[in-house]
Amino acid sequence: MKKLSISLLAAFFIMASCNNDENSNNEPEVTVSENPATFKEIGSITIGGEAAAEISAYCEKTKRLFTVNNSGVNQIDxxxxxxxxxxxxxxxxxxxxxxxAANSVSAFDGKLAVALESTTNKQANGKVAVFNTSDYSLIKQVTVGALPDMVTFSPDGKYIITANEGEPNTDYSQDPNGTISIIETSTYTVTTLDFASFASQAAALAKDGFRISKFAKSFAQDIEPEYITISDDSKTAWVTLQENNGVAKVDLTSKTITAIYPLGLKDYNTAENAIDISDSDDKIAFNPWKVKGLFMPDAISHFSANNVPYFVTANEGDAREYTAYTDVKRMKSLKLDATVFPDATNMKLDANYGRLNLVADMGDTDGDGDLDEMVSFGARSFSIWNGNTGKIVYDSKNDLDKKSNELGLYDDKRSDDKGSEPEAVYVAKMGTQNILFVGLERSDAFLTYDVTNPNSPQYLQTVKTGDAPEGLLFIPASKSPTKRSLLVVSSEGDGTVKIYQPDLK
Incomplete structure (x- = not known):
């Protein structure tokens, strides 16, 4: 959900290069041998205050970054x-x-695509403006769905895709359909897809953890596309539906949505998933709790291993907070089933479950008006899923929070909400390895993992960033101005753009 708060805004992490899709990894083989566990900051620039450095794209032709700046201005720096x-x-x-107003940017072959939400009526259709990266002249404007939150070129440059979130206004008198727009760059013809055809599957999807708000006027209106990744052959897109706890699969050739993958729930009542759920217990302690979490991913990336496609999600979580309807409440304000939770009074203490933010309209499994289970926002992890089936292959459990805490970066004030809050993910090819970068909005850091074996990722490194990183941009050595791999981190909390480079082996 797009918010100009340090919710990294939600983050997320968007990556782009001038000659490739921001979430593609089909770059030519890197000729330099680098150690992916050794990224260090080599450069930094501050372009403003909060919301100044949200998302960046890179143009290889001009050796320029194009960074969204919404810090009291409306421009691309x-x-x-x-x-x-x-x-x-x-x-x-x-x-x-x-x-x-710009939400996202992507670049390809000297062209910059900018996703613009309407400034006169946020629920009206948005647009994509395409500029020349050399002289910044406008090439084309096209209309897309409401609130385009993310834009990306396909790896072959034939398409520009937007995830149009379609959020309602504050009183829900206007609630546009969430949509996905596909723009053919040869003609700038636009095809906008909605999810109305899946309404008949609502009950079956819900059983597997897909979420449609009880306040929704229709299935299609409640869907909120967030982030996109596109296969290396430019034939398939996977799109996160964050508030709905799902991922959509799109056939770009036929321009159809072929599947919705419900992502289910995560059980925190296990030793490996242990988390801290209180910001009022005067300590950081990761313990099992009788709580479940909706994955609710923000950013998404992809890679292949042994000819099998996989997508990776940053399981941030996000609430809907409007005047007419809010779906987040503190646990202590909700009624618990006395049989399931006989110790409800003690549980509601702030040092226990009391402060934890829960999904207010979930958990009453028998419909009697009290909670039979507790469901929270996000999974505090990254996950790897089979791109053909949508089935989970790997979840990082509580590794992100624990690794952050080991380096003194974990923010205990966020324990009652979404922990370190994974916002962004990106998988890059470095030599023969698939390297995953995970951006943490609340811990102000990124972590790296080797995911060459998707069933058993290996942790490599944690690196400090600016305040509230919003975008991760990987520039492969083959396209870098120095012919060395670079990672660009745009942080909206302090308006910094930082550049990181690994050591040579």
Whole structure:
């Protein structure tokens, strides 16, 4: 859900290169041998305050970053990284004349696509504006669905895809369908897809953990697409439906949504999933709790292993908070089933479950008005899923929170909410390895894992970032200005763009 708060805004992490999709990893083999466990900061630039550095894209032709800046302005800042140790702001693209505010950017072959939500009516259709990366001139504007929250080029450059979140207004008098728009770059013809055809499957999807709000006017209106990743052959897209706890699969050739994958729930009442659920217990302690979590992913990336496609999700979690309807409540304000929870009074203490934010309209499994189970937002992890079946292959359990805490980066003030809050994920090819980067909004860090074996990822490194990283952008050595791999982290909390590089082996 798009919020201009340190919810990394929600984050997420968007990655792009001028000659490739921001979530593709079919780059030419890197000729330099690098150690993916040794990323270090080599350059930094501050372009404003909060919301100044949300998402960045990279153009190989111009050696420039294009970074969304919503810190009291409405523009794309242009940063020269010919020398990545000395990034320099050299210009801007003023968006004030386009009646839209930027949420996302992507670049391909000298073109920059910008996703713009309407500034006159957020529930109206948005647009994609395409600019030339050399002189910033406008190439084309096209209309897409309401609130385009993410935009990306396909790896072959034939398509621009947007995830159109379609959020309601505060009183729910307007609630547009959530949609996915597919733009053919040869003609700029737009096909916008909604989810109405899946309404008949609502009950079956719900049994497997897919969530439709009880306040929703219709199935299609309640769907909220968030983030996109596209297969290396540009034929398949996977799109997170964050608030709905699902992922949609899209056939780009036929321009159809072929499946919705419900993501189910995570059980925190196990030793390996142990978490801290209180911000008022004066300690950081990871314990099993009788709580479940909806995965509710924000960012998504993909890779292949042994000819099997996989997608990876950042399981951030997100609530709906509107004047007419809010789906988040503190546990202590809710009624518990006395049989299931005989110790309810003690459980409601702030040092126990009392402060934990729960999904207010879930958990009453027998319909008698009290909670039979507790369901929270997010899974505090990253997960790897089979791209053909949507079945889970691996979950990082409580590793993100524990690794953050080991380095003194875990923010206990977020224990009652979503912990370290994984916002972004990106899988990059480095030599023969598939390397996963995971951005943590509340711990202000990214973690790296070797996911070459998707069943058994290996932790490599934790690296400090700016405040509330929103976008991760991997630049492969083959496209880098220095012919060395670079990771660019855009942090909206403090408006910094930082550049990281690994050591040579």
């Amino acid at each position: 242009v940063i020269d990284i010919t020398d990545p140790t000395k990034p320099m702001k050299i210009g801007k693209i003023d968006l004030s004349t386009y009646e839209g």
